[in-house]
Amino acid sequence: MRQIKNIFILFLTLRALAVSAGDAQDLLQNASNRVHQSLDGTWQIIVDPMETGYYNHGWKPKKNGYFMDEKPKSVSDRVEYDFDTSDELYVPGDWNMQADRLYYYEGTVWYRRKFLITKESEKKYHLYFGAVNYRSIVYLNGELVGEHIGGFTSFNFDVTDLLQEGQNTLIVKVDNTRDKDGVPTINTDWWNYGGITRSVLLVETPQVFVQDYSIQLSKNNTVEGWVKLNNNNAGKVEIAIEGIGKQVVQVKAGKASFEFDKSPKHWSLDDPYLYQVTLSCNGENIKDEIGFKSIAVQGQDIMLNGESVFLKGISIHEEAPFGTGRVTTREQCKILLDWAKELGCNYIRLAHYPHSETMVRMAEKMGFLIWSEIPVYWTINYDNPSTYSNAENQLVEMITRDKNRVGIGLWSVANETPVIDSRNEFLNKLIKKTRDLDPTRLICAALNTQKSKNGKNLIDDPLGEYVDVIGINSYCGWYGGTPESCSSWEWATKFKKPMIMSEVGAGALQGYHGEENVRWTEEYQSAVFHSNIEMLKNIDFLRGVSPWILMDFRSPRRSLKNIQNDFNRKGLISEQGLKKESFFILQNYYNSLPNQMKNTAK
Structure with missing residues (x-):
């Protein structure tokens, strides 16, 4: 059984890496400074050391696992789990320090969070995870959203089509089982804290939005950078750097470069100066603080x-x-x-x-x-x-x-x-x-x-x-x-x-x-x-x-x-x-x- 599980873990790893490489899963830059709803707080959890919520007795993935959040349809119906009466954990946080019985635990824990949303047709919505250790599978309203491998990096999914007006149910399968082929591997000298360890956000953007951007010091000691719109869209982006200047960039095929002529004050160890930066596109204003140095x-x-x-x-x-x-x-x-x-x-x-x-x-x-x-x-x-x-x-x-x-x-x-x-x-x-x-x-x-x-x-x-x-x-x-x-x-x-x-x-x-x-x-x-x-x-x-x-x-x-x-x-x-x-x-x-x-x- 362990060998079969390792094979499936490898499959999930490759699948998650393939998903993360596509444009739809590109990281949303500066998510916390965009319009968002925090999903932090108390989540219901089910500890699942035997993977009962995912596999049947023949070790094949279920179609009606815990991610469906099923309820008995009658008093005689058999449903052998219930998030409503289950234990709770706080997110963000590790499970090891929140429950004595999970102190050394390595395996699967299912997390559920219900939330309300007023959905706007002209908006897109993204689930953003600061970090989940180590292997996560995300479901929204019973539908698979995507998977991610890695315990310390951020990731996000476009959930616009899966999000419902009113109440929604988010379920995340989290597995911190160590793996000899993982990064890190089985043997480390720190605690393998499991869980949703950083904040979870539901981020709102326009239909066409700034997915990513880079603003750096150029070799000529000026400010240069690029902006990237989602899905190779075209549009206008205004970049304003307080004390440096403002310009509008026309993005034609998803990405465009820009440069300001003025030399910025340098960030240093003794004077860590940061500039106030705003990127504006289709009504979204993204604020950041960015410094400039050479090393x-x-x-x-x-x-x-x-x-x-x-x-x-x-x-x-x-x-x-x-x-x-x-x-x-x-x-x-x-x-x-x-x-x-x-x-x-x-x-x-x-x-x-x-x-x-x-x-x-x-x-x-x-x-x-x-x-x-x-x-x-x-x-x-x-x-x-x-x-x-x-x-x-x-x-x-x-x-x-x-x-x-x-x-x-x-x-x-x-x-x-x-x-x-x-x-x-x-x-x-x-x-x-x-x-x-x-x-x-x-x-x-x-x-x-x-x-x-x-x-x-x-x-x-x-x-x-x-x-x-x-x-x-x-x-x-x-x-x-x-x-x-x-x-x-x-x-x-x-x-x-x-x-x-x-x-x-x-x-x-x-x-x-x-x-x-x-x-x-x-x-x-x-x-x-x-x-x-x-x-x-x-x-x-x-x-x-x-x-x-x-x-x-x-x-x-x-x-x-x-x-x-x-x-x-x-x-x-x-x-x-x-x-x-x-x-x-x-x-x-x-x-x-x-x-x-x-x-x-x-």
């Missing part, structure tokens, strides 16, 4: 607006402070980013998957440069074409949503992947795709494949030839060496490129104290940070650091009782918001460093 690599320097910068950062999981679970609110994003700002950061690594649009928008307003990545993590199936298609689709969805976010400086294609031929081919294809989609930003990956040569840690991963910035994960003092040994570690590289120490750190239980050679004490973690900071000072091609990690986060791999208790303890802050000694050690290091460096490029 490039020159030798071993990262050049932001022509100046060499040092990225003082921290890695962050999408884990909610003060209670844990998936981050779902602006307030939770603000807490995490305020901690990073207090730490002295000008850069954040959003690991190991695309974080919410709310997080990205808030971070760029606060002056953080952002590393954003897809969950190509550890040993995914690099030989499987459908796995690659899945990874590429998640890459496309990440870049499509966030291409206008000036804070994004680096797209990451992978974390800690093995050096094998199939992986090299897999990642090189992703890198080429990234450059095709967005040539304005830097491409990176976090590697942990250094080897010792002549007494130094040599960076020679062949992927270094293809990325712009090399990320290195190194855990001297935790997974190898002693804390005191780290300060003497030396580094060399085959590539004349900038390096970011993308991970470094050690675990500690907040409040547990002892000698600095005692594992899990704050003193041990502090000793590791002290010594590693001395090591970092001696790497002449180092251009950034993002230690692991801002806050302790849940991971089922971490089972040590009384210490871990399902938490990765490498955070500088506990899940309860209490800072460990290492927070202040890193803070002092960052406060001693300027944002800008003397340009060492040659």
Whole structure:
């Protein structure tokens, strides 16, 4: 039965990828700033570990599954489910932290939401999902809307023809079952939070509307971009940028380019300036806030607006402070980013998957440069074409949503992947795709494949030839060496490129104290940070650091009782918001460093 299910999962993956590639399923840019009805709130749910709501006893899909939301037609009619009397979960949110019985649950949960709508004939309507982990099948009024694969990227469907005047019933089958051919694969070091984890919106647009747009800094230091209308339609779009100008673009075959002559003020780490932008088409006014910067690599320097910068950062999981679970609110994003700002950061690594649009928008307003990545993590199936298609689709969805976010400086294609031929081919294809989609930003990956040569840690991963910035994960003092040994570690590289120490750190239980050679004490973690900071000072091609990690986060791999208790303890802050000694050690290091460096490029 498991084999049959895996075959069907593969079928759904390929089908969903095919659906998402068509014009009808192109991502609706800036959905939350369009006219919409929020479908957030309480949803009825049915937990379905045996897939009873989808398959019959012969493991064939039903025609009258739970998605039909059937009611008995008489007292003798047999219907063995009832959303009306079922449990409830809040959306957005994960199910693991909302119900004790779902804490470790991996499988299917059916979600139902009824809503009212006054339908207007001259409008189109779109169901927009911020994220659903991991595999979702969407039904509206008993009809299949579509499917999606991937737990951290946004997607939407045109539901104009399925939407009814008055009451409607939306049902979503959500399955977070891990899959060896998935992205990520079965083995990770974070919690597999299941559910509809980000907001659901019913978005209203004109019949002909702006589907997508890109507004960037040109090579000539002016503003350029393009607008795309749905279904290759023709029409007029007005683009107004406060302080820059206004112009009307005639779109003839779905897409048109534009350029303003005026040079904009640059967004920077010290002055994260954003322009007020409005795009108008057929009565719809889409408002956005967009900044302009240039970022490039020159030798071993990262050049932001022509100046060499040092990225003082921290890695962050999408884990909610003060209670844990998936981050779902602006307030939770603000807490995490305020901690990073207090730490002295000008850069954040959003690991190991695309974080919410709310997080990205808030971070760029606060002056953080952002590393954003897809969950190509550890040993995914690099030989499987459908796995690659899945990874590429998640890459496309990440870049499509966030291409206008000036804070994004680096797209990451992978974390800690093995050096094998199939992986090299897999990642090189992703890198080429990234450059095709967005040539304005830097491409990176976090590697942990250094080897010792002549007494130094040599960076020679062949992927270094293809990325712009090399990320290195190194855990001297935790997974190898002693804390005191780290300060003497030396580094060399085959590539004349900038390096970011993308991970470094050690675990500690907040409040547990002892000698600095005692594992899990704050003193041990502090000793590791002290010594590693001395090591970092001696790497002449180092251009950034993002230690692991801002806050302790849940991971089922971490089972040590009384210490871990399902938490990765490498955070500088506990899940309860209490800072460990290492927070202040890193803070002092960052406060001693300027944002800008003397340009060492040659």
